Structure formats: C-alpha cells, structure tokens
Amino acid sequence: MRTKQAVADAVALLALMGTASCDDGAGPSGSQSGQVPAGKNGGRAGGGSDGDGTAGAGGRVEARLAKVAGTDELVRLISNATTCTSASTKPKDTTFSDIDDSSEGAAVDIARTNATWGIKERVTCDGRDACVNGHELLVISDMARFEAAFKARQAADLAAGEGHTRTRWFIGQNFAARIFATDSDERDMLSLGALGLNCAPHYAAPPQSTTQPAIVEGCILTNYVDA
Template sequence: MRIQQLITVTTAALLALTAVTACGSDSESTALDGALGNQAPAKNGGTDGLGGFDGNGKAGAPGLPKAGTMAKAAQIVSTYADCSGLSTDPNDDDFFPGDETYDQKWGVTERGACGKGTRIFMFKDLKTFQARYKAELDEDRKESPNKGHRGKFLLGQDFAVLPDQKPVIRNAIKPGGLLILNCHPDFNPPSGYRKDPALAKGCVLTNYFED
C-alpha cells in the first residue's frame, strides 16, 4: 500500500514538473521571437508599426515611418524641411489646383500644406495609393514616355509627401527617412541604392534621386 502511494505521488510530481517546463518553453520561445524580430504582422501593416508588411502580410519596405495623423506627419516632415504653418484649408494659396482628385480615386483622407510648398497626403491604404499612381503614370507615358523616370512621391506607411524643393527630397531619403515611389519601367538606380519592390506590381521604393 505504501509503495502504491509513493508511485502515485511521484507520478503527480513528474506531471507537474512537465507542465511547468512546457510553460517555460513557450515563454522562452516568445522572447526569442521578439529578439529576432519574428513578430506577427500588425493589423494595419508593419511589425510594431514600422513597416515590412502590409495588411496581408506581403513584403513591403522595412522602416518606413507611420504617422497616424496629419500633425504627426508634419512633425516627421519637419525633420527634413521647414513644415511651419501647417494648413488643411484647401482655399489656402499653398494648395495646388487639382489635388482634390486624389481624395476619392487615391483613397486620400486628408491633405495638408506647410513650409515652402510642401504638400502632405494622408491615405487609407498604401497599396491602393501606389497602384493608382502606377495606373495614371502608365496613361501619361503614352504621350510622354520619360515621365515619372525620377519617381514622384516620398512615401511613409500612411502618408505621402510632395516637396517643392530638391534639398527636401535629398534630406528625406537619408537612412531612416522616406523612400521615393518609382513606377517607371526603365528605372535602374546605380548599385548600392535601394530598389525595394513596392506593393503595386511594377513599382519600387528607392533612396536614389536623380537631380
């Protein structure tokens, strides 16, 4: 009888130890995934909001900044250029005629202007914005084949920037900054520059700017 009780107690102790070990393994595995950057894609794109995936888990451009609001986008832009006097009033002189077409067709939710001719576009979906630019560029290139060879928009995860000055572009594409959306089929930057596949087929994101 005593032997049977000893066996029962020993078995229970082993089962408890196994359960504790299993829990420890899960915690260690989770910590290791975090250290290696193996996080699950965030709901709105990116791992922890820093890029790398879109909402469908497809590869994007790692490290693109995410704003969330126009105020935050302007704050990001101000690290590259003058973005004082931010306005979202389309009647202001800083707004360009025709920019309102971006609102519905491109999924733009808010437009702003600041500094010396810098325009900011907040949008719903990065892939939709890229695809729309590619579609319109393809139409324009039927008459002007070289149009768009330099690219156009500076992109973050949820906003785009159109500066009016070249120094702004050069500052913005430094490491850790924004990238230029380029959808021209003949675009081929020198070696050493980024040419990351964009979410729209036929487009890339690059840090090469041709003056």
C-alpha cells in the same frame, strides 16, 4: 516623446542600411536589399495593420517604414528634412495638380479622389521660398490603392509627354510626400524613415542604391534620389 531606447534602435537600424551615392543618371536595376531606413524625429518605425495605411502591405517593406498619427505629426516629421511652415488642410490649398483632375478643389471632387487614391487626410506647407505650390503631404489609409493610382497617373502623364521618370514622391508606412525643395532636402527624407516611390516603366536606380518591389507590381521603392 521618443524614449532613449527608441532613438538608439533607430540609429542601429540606420547603421544597417547601406549608404548610397546620388550621382546623376540611372543605371542597371538596384540590389534587392531587405534593409530600410528607420523613422526618427516624429516618424515611428514599426509594423502596422489594415486600416492604418498599410492595407495590402503585410510583411512588405512599406510596413516597416515610419508612421504618423495624422497631419500634425506629418508636418512635424517633414520639418526635420526641409522648411515646412504655414500648414493648411483647406481644400483650396490641398488640391494638387498631379493627383486631382479638378483645379477647383471642390470638396466632393477631393472626396472622390481620396477614395480612389486611398488618401485619408491632406495637408500642405510652404517651403523656404513660400511658393504657391507648397509641399504635398498625404496621410494614407490604403497604401496599395495609393500606389496603384500613382502608377496609373504616372503612366498617363508619360504617355501624354507631360511626366518624368525621376523619383519625387516619398512614402512611409502610412504617408506620402512630395516636397519642393533641394536635392539635399529630398535625400534627408530617407533619414526620416521614408523611401522613394517610382512606377515609371523600365525605371532603374543605380546599382549602388537599395531597390525593393513595392506592393503594386511595376512599382519600386528606392533610396536613390535623382538629382
């Protein structure tokens, strides 16, 4: 359980971060602020080291985001932003179409993809509608590898006319999450110590938002959630 001091520290850090308006549309590139949201409600803010999801991050913003110990803690963290029930780590439930090439969810295919994307563990849970496609939750072992794979997939999807430029993935120090919920729930992800990841070419968040370079060139981290 977090101590009162840790909670106070998180509140103080949140107060330092400028609030962003979430109007529709995109504009010129955002400011290069050094402020990041602090982890809370199960997400632990702080530095990391190689092997725990922050490989390649060094002193970058990713290393100052929230961190989880594993899938159980990740589910508890996400539950503070949106409904997250009936969690599962089974391959048949954690085969995600925007990550995996195979729809069968074979263990060998998942292991291969995990290695490519720097994924350590996978878990999914149901949103308030309990839809077939639940929230996609990943514990990351190498964030630089994840960002590189995500950038390549986003570029391929856009080239095929199947992707979009909206920010829908959120990352912490060692986790990545795509939640299928309301815009309000997605914005609540920011208060958990996460930032949106976007690698779409020429993507620009509005000027009132906070935007920072991610580990991989061509990717950004932002506190702007597209409506």
